[in-house]
Amino acid sequence: MSQPSYTDRDLDILTRTLVGEAEVKDSDDAQAIANVIVNRMRLPNWPDSAAEVCLQPHQFSCWNNADPQRARILAMDKSNPWFLSCLGIARQALDGALADQTHRATHYWATYIKEPKWAKGKTPCYSNTAGRYVHHFYNDIDTPPPVSAGEALDQVRPLAQTRTVQGAQVALGGGAIVATAMEAANQVRDVLPILDTIRQYSPWLVLAAMAIGIGIMVWARIDDRAQGLR
Incomplete structure (x- = not known):
C-alpha cells in the first residue's frame, strides 16, 4: 500500500x-x-x-x-x-x-x-x-x-454514565423513594402516632432529596465543562 x-x-x-x-x-x-x-x-x-x-x-x-x-x-x-x-x-x-x-x-x-x-x-x-x-x-x-465530539465521548464515556445524568437520577429517585415512604407512613399513622409528625415534614424531605440530586448534577456539569467533557 x-x-x-x-x-x-x-x-x-x-x-x-x-x-x-x-x-x-x-x-x-x-x-x-x-x-x-x-x-x-x-x-x-x-x-x-x-x-x-x-x-x-x-x-x-x-x-x-x-x-x-x-x-x-x-x-x-x-x-x-x-x-x-x-x-x-x-x-x-x-x-x-x-x-x-x-x-x-x-x-x-x-x-x-x-x-x-x-x-x-x-x-x-x-x-x-x-x-x-x-x-x-x-x-x-x-x-x-467519531465524526463529532459527542460521538467521541459516547465511545469512552456513555451519556448514561455521566455524573450529570446520575445526579438527575438521584434527584428523581430520591424524591420518589421519600414520597413512597411517606405514603406508607400515612397509612399507619393511627397505629404509630409519631409517624404523623414525620408525615408533616414529608414535603421538605422530598425537596431535600431532590435538592441533593440537583446539587450533584449542577456541580458535575460545572466540573465536567472545566475538564472539557460533556
Missing part, C-alpha cells in the same frame, strides 16, 4: 501528539503511538492526514482544551531533545520507514485511566510496559471513528 503524502503541518502536529501522549524519553512508546496514527490514516473510514487524525475530537487527550499537556506541547520546539526525538519518529512514520510493533493497532489506552468501554473483553495486541504506566494497543476494535 502506498504511503500517503504529508505536509509540514502533518509532521508538526504528529510530533507534538507524540510528545504529549508518549511516556517521556520512551522511544518505543512514541513509535507505537505513531503507528496507531499512521494505521488510522491508511483506513478508509478515518481521515487520510496525520493532522486530521491527531486533532479528531477527544481522540488524543493532549489536544483537549482543558488538558494541561496542551500548553506544554504547543510551547515545545527543536531546542528540546525529546521534541527532536519525537520529530524523527514522526518523520519516519510518515515516510513509511517505521516498523510496526503494534501489529496494525488503531486504538490504545493508558492504565492510569479507567479502562474504556471499547477495550472491555479485548486482548491487547501489544503493550508497552517500560514506563511508569502501561499503554495497551488493540487491532481488533470495531468502534467506528
Whole structure:
C-alpha cells in the first residue's frame, strides 16, 4: 500500500501528539503511538492526514482544551531533545520507514485511566510496559471513528454514565423513594402516632432529596465543562 503524502503541518502536529501522549524519553512508546496514527490514516473510514487524525475530537487527550499537556506541547520546539526525538519518529512514520510493533493497532489506552468501554473483553495486541504506566494497543476494535465530539465521548464515556445524568437520577429517585415512604407512613399513622409528625415534614424531605440530586448534577456539569467533557 502506498504511503500517503504529508505536509509540514502533518509532521508538526504528529510530533507534538507524540510528545504529549508518549511516556517521556520512551522511544518505543512514541513509535507505537505513531503507528496507531499512521494505521488510522491508511483506513478508509478515518481521515487520510496525520493532522486530521491527531486533532479528531477527544481522540488524543493532549489536544483537549482543558488538558494541561496542551500548553506544554504547543510551547515545545527543536531546542528540546525529546521534541527532536519525537520529530524523527514522526518523520519516519510518515515516510513509511517505521516498523510496526503494534501489529496494525488503531486504538490504545493508558492504565492510569479507567479502562474504556471499547477495550472491555479485548486482548491487547501489544503493550508497552517500560514506563511508569502501561499503554495497551488493540487491532481488533470495531468502534467506528467519531465524526463529532459527542460521538467521541459516547465511545469512552456513555451519556448514561455521566455524573450529570446520575445526579438527575438521584434527584428523581430520591424524591420518589421519600414520597413512597411517606405514603406508607400515612397509612399507619393511627397505629404509630409519631409517624404523623414525620408525615408533616414529608414535603421538605422530598425537596431535600431532590435538592441533593440537583446539587450533584449542577456541580458535575460545572466540573465536567472545566475538564472539557460533556
